[in-house]
Amino acid sequence: MPLSSPDVPADSLVDIDNVTFSYDRRTILKGISLKIPKGKVVAIMGGSGCGKTTLLRLIGGQIKPSKGEVRVAGRVVHELDSDGLYHLRRKMGMLFQFGALFTDMSVFDNVAFQMREHTELPESMIRDLVLMKLNAVGLRGAAKLMPSELSGGMARRVALARAIALDPVLMLYDEPFAGLDPISLGVIGKLIRDLNDALGATSIMVTHSVQESLRIVDYVYFVSEGKIVAEGTPAEITASAEPYVHQFVDGLPDGPVPFQYPAKPYTDELMGVRRA
Amino acid sequence: MLDWLEKRVRRIGEPVVNTMEKLGFGFRFMMAVLWHSGTSFRRPGLVIREVFFTGVLSLVIILVSGLFVGMVLGLQGYDTLVRFGASEALGVLVSLSLLRELGPVVAGLLFASRAGSAITAEIGMMKATEQLAAMEMMAVNPVARVVAPRFWAGVLSMPILAALFSAMGILGGYVVGVVLIGVDAGTFWSQMQAQVDLFNDVGNGLVKSVVFGVAVSIIAVFEGFDAPPTAEGVSGATTRTVVTSSLVILGLDFILTAFMFRGI
Numbered sequence: 001m002p003l004s005s006p007d008v009p010a011d012s013l014v015d016i017d018n019v020t021f022s023y024d025r026r027t028i029l030k031g032i033s034l035k036i037p038k039g040k041v042v043a044i045m046g047g048s049g050c051g052k053t054t055l056l057r058l059i060g061g062q063i064k065p066s067k068g069e070v071r072v073a074g075r076v077v078h079e080l081d082s083d084g085l086y087h088l089r090r091k092m093g094m095l096f097q098f099g100a101l102f103t104d105m106s107v108f109d110n111v112a113f114q115m116r117e118h119t120e121l122p123e124s125m126i127r128d129l130v131l132m133k134l135n136a137v138g139l140r141g142a143a144k145l146m147p148s149e150l151s152g153g154m155a156r157r158v159a160l161a162r163a164i165a166l167d168p169v170l171m172l173y174d175e176p177f178a179g180l181d182p183i184s185l186g187v188i189g190k191l192i193r194d195l196n197d198a199l200g201a202t203s204i205m206v207t208h209s210v211q212e213s214l215r216i217v218d219y220v221y222f223v224s225e226g227k228i229v230a231e232g233t234p235a236e237i238t239a240s241a242e243p244y245v246h247q248f249v250d251g252l253p254d255g256p257v258p259f260q261y262p263a264k265p266y267t268d269e270l271m272g273v274r275r276a
Numbered sequence: 277m278l279d280w281l282e283k284r285v286r287r288i289g290e291p292v293v294n295t296m297e298k299l300g301f302g303f304r305f306m307m308a309v310l311w312h313s314g315t316s317f318r319r320p321g322l323v324i325r326e327v328f329f330t331g332v333l334s335l336v337i338i339l340v341s342g343l344f345v346g347m348v349l350g351l352q353g354y355d356t357l358v359r360f361g362a363s364e365a366l367g368v369l370v371s372l373s374l375l376r377e378l379g380p381v382v383a384g385l386l387f388a389s390r391a392g393s394a395i396t397a398e399i400g401m402m403k404a405t406e407q408l409a410a411m412e413m414m415a416v417n418p419v420a421r422v423v424a425p426r427f428w429a430g431v432l433s434m435p436i437l438a439a440l441f442s443a444m445g446i447l448g449g450y451v452v453g454v455v456l457i458g459v460d461a462g463t464f465w466s467q468m469q470a471q472v473d474l475f476n477d478v479g480n481g482l483v484k485s486v487v488f489g490v491a492v493s494i495i496a497v498f499e500g501f502d503a504p505p506t507a508e509g510v511s512g513a514t515t516r517t518v519v520t521s522s523l524v525i526l527g528l529d530f531i532l533t534a535f536m537f538r539g540i
Contacts (some may be wrong), residue, residue: 060413086415094413100406117416172413 013038013170013202014059014126019068021054028054030226031068039197041203043213045248046223047257052206055223056172059204060094061085072170090118093163093201094172098179101147101153105132105157114165122198133161137191153184157191164195170202177209185209189216210249214238222248222259302498304420309497312420314345322425323432330426331433335388335440338383342374342441345382346448349373352371352392353449354457367468370449371442375472375481379442380530384488385439386433392448392496395426396517399500400510408501427493434489435482442481454468480536487528492521 014036022031028051036042044139046052057063058070064078076206080088101110106201111130121129128201134140137157147155156176163171177185177225193216193220207213213220214234222230222245230237230245237245246256263269316323353369399422402408407419448466453459472478496517503513 015318062409062412086417089413090414092413094410096406096410098405100410102407102410103402103405114414117414117421 008034011035011037012074012082014204015071016055016058017069017071019058019065019070021051021058021063022066023054028226029058029065032223032226032228034228034231034252036202036204037219038202039200040218040220041193041205041216043207043217044223045207045210045213045220047248050223051210051226052223053174056094056174056206057205059170060089060092060172066175085235090166091169092172093166093170095156095159095163095174095176098152098160099147101150101159102127103130103157104146106137106143107145108149109146109163110147110158111162113162118166123148129165133165134158136164136195137161138187140198140238149182153187156180156184156188158193159187160191164199167199168201169205171199173203173205175207176205176208177207177212185212189213192216193202210251283478298502301455301502301527302326305498305501306494309424309494310378312417313424314354315420316424316428322421323428326425326429327433328393330387330429331437333389334390336431337386338441338442339388341382342379342444343448345372345378345441345497346374346445346450348454349378349445350449350452350457354459356451357407363459364473365467366449366453366462367446367464368471370453371468371472372477374442374445374449375477377529377533378453378479379445379477379483380438380484380488381525382440382484384434384525385522386490387408387430387489388492388496388525389518390445391430391433392492392517392521393434393514395430396500396503396514397510398425399426399497400429400503400505400513403501404505405503405505406508419501423497430493431486431489434492435485437468438481438485454490476538480532483530483536484532487532488525491524491528 012035012041016032016034018031018033019029019110020027020031023116032055033053034044036080037057044052044055054063058065059072059077060135069078071077073091074083075088075090076115101107102113105113110129111133112126114120115126115129119126131140131143137160139154142150142154142158147158150158153244171192172180173192176188180188192203192205195201206218214237215271217234219233220231221228224244230240232240237249240246240249244256246252247257253259281319290427349370350366353366354363357363357365357369399408402418402422408422411418411421450461450464454461454464499513499520503509
């Protein structure tokens with residue numbers, strides 16, 4: 001399946017069109033629409049539990065929308081059969097929040113996994129490719145280590161090397177900065193930007209790390225309560241007067257997103273008779 | 277009143293619906309495992325690796341348990357047989373007990389607690405740490421790549437482990453009966469040779485061990501795959517593997533024995 005079919009809009013690789021998604025009885029996404037332009041790094045930001053990761057899973061075809069459609073390279077993801085979906089996924093790379101490295105394989109085997117599964121390349125060529133990928137993330141020397149011997153930041157870099165193993169057209173990042181020290185954070189941020197440009201790929205990054213993201217992305221969407229509440233380039237976002245963006249970017253405890261979880265009035269609760 | 281009734285109906289209905297759903301999912305899962313078994317046969321290396329983990333690493337517990345069970349059978353069997361003046365039948369008693377019953381059943385129970393629990397915990401943890409989701413996103417089917425090889429490794433290992441259990445047990449019975457108590461070695465072996473039937477005794481035991489192998493393996497991989505992706509979920513699933521497998525082994529054993537029973 002070529003990724004440049006004629007019905008693909010020239011400028012966008014991923015097109016989310018009026019998507020609603022409910023889990024059990026809870027509606028997580030409420031008619032969300034956004035476009036991810038080709039070749040760009042786009043961040044989707046929002047508080048925990050606002051539906052960001054759900055968006056990534058919809059793009060990867062792990063779940064199906066209740067309404068609306070997600071198109072990747074012009075194809076409606078939830079209408080693909082399992083062969084079509086697997087074919088599409090070969091063009092995608094995903095970095096999971098905690099790396100999700102295969103713990104029973106060495107770093108080398110983790111990066112080689114997709115090459116061995118999907119290609120007929122001879123082992124000598126796989127070796128060279130794996131070392132190149134590991135070199136790109138600065139961990140060629142760690143090829144023989146097991147995932148349990150890596151620090152959090154190293155594991156994330158190995159996972160990144162594994163995600164780019166087959167030179168994906170679309171990269172998905174789920175909270176790439178979560179739980180990293182400042183140095184690893186800078187390294188991962190730089191890698192995301194550099195790899196995107198070197199591979200000519202398109203990247204979607206779901207995150208709540210504001211400053212790190214604004215440094216490297218081309219465009220930002222803010223999601224709150226299942227809707228897009230703001231969007232713009234990093235410069236526009238920084239200058240935005242939108243109350244939600246202001247609260248989020250400046251990390252204010254109270255604002256459009258209230259500090260208190262909805263509850264009965266405080267005095268009523270304290271003074272009220274305890275129910276038997 | 278209506279509220280009260282609704283609550284009661286709900287209390288009965290919910291577990292029933294949940295159980296039916298789980299059974300349905302379990303059946304579809306089993307079909308999926310069989311459907312995606314092609315990879316396991318095309319790449320036997322995947323299965324052989326798992327045979328090492330489920331089979332080879334279970335050897336110690338199986339062999340030691342077999343030896344002790346056989347030794348106990350030797351002592352208890354001699355104690356009973358000598359009252360009827362039939363101590364020369366000790367070899368027959370030990371070998372028939374092991375081949376037809378104790379070999380498959382005890383080896384099955386040990387296999388469920390040693391290998392079955394490990395398979396469940398491993399698959400459950402792979403799910404909890406998103407390794408299975410990562411595999412899906414890499415366009416590799418986890419049922420074909422992770423689940424089916426473990427299932428087939430269990431199915432292959434179990435009959436071999438049961439056979440080794442019985443062999444060690446017979447050796448244990450020999451050590452106690454012949455070496456320690458002094459039953460005649462020639463009678464011990466020749467009676468066994470004359471009385472044990474290849475098809476009815478060894479064959480039926482083999483059938484049982486294959487059936488138990490399939491049952492334990494499918495329960496173990498299913499519970500792992502179905503485990504809620506939390507520490508609590510994985511521990512619950514591991515427990516369920518051991519409990520369900522044990523009950524299923526004992527239940528199936530009765531059914532199989534009833535079918536193999538050849539009249540009075």
